[in-house]
Amino acid sequence: MRTMKKPLIATALLSTILLAACVPEDSAPPPVDMDPNACGASEYQELVGKNRSTxxxxxxxxxxxxxxxxxxxxxxxxxxxxxxxxNERGTITRVYCG
Known part of the structure; x- marks a missing residue:
């Protein structure tokens, strides 16, 4: 039974290497411009602590x-x-872009 483990491990390792070679280099998504105020969130910070009805x-x-x-x-x-x-009480807890 010990001799059977080595071919299985070798096959699994080879499969992983071959699959990794199939992924194109440029498949990663482009970086996102994460400007924390791109949506104008800074203009609405006074809402934090107020009721949702606002x-x-x-x-x-x-x-x-x-x-x-x-x-x-x-x-x-x-x-x-x-x-x-x-939050569960209807209070605004955070205003942000995203």
Whole structure:
């Protein structure tokens, strides 16, 4: 049974090397410009600590995403999107781009 392990290990190692060779060098995504104020988040920092109901009276120049506890959100990063995090009590806890 010991002799059977060596060919399996060798086959697994060779397969890994061959698969790694198939990945093109330029397959990595381009770097994202992560300007922390690209969406104008600095203009809305005074919202932190206020109730979510405050948002209904505002208009925004960029796309807005409101993030609630336990809510579903996409993992994509959008430099120009304003994210507003709200806690379980409806209080705005964070305003940022992404």
């Amino acid at each position: 948002l209904s009276a505002l208009t925004f120049d960029s796309p807005v995403r409101i993030l609630e506890p336990g809510g579903i959100m996409t993992a994509d990063y959008s430099n120009g999107r304003l994210n507003i995090s709200v």
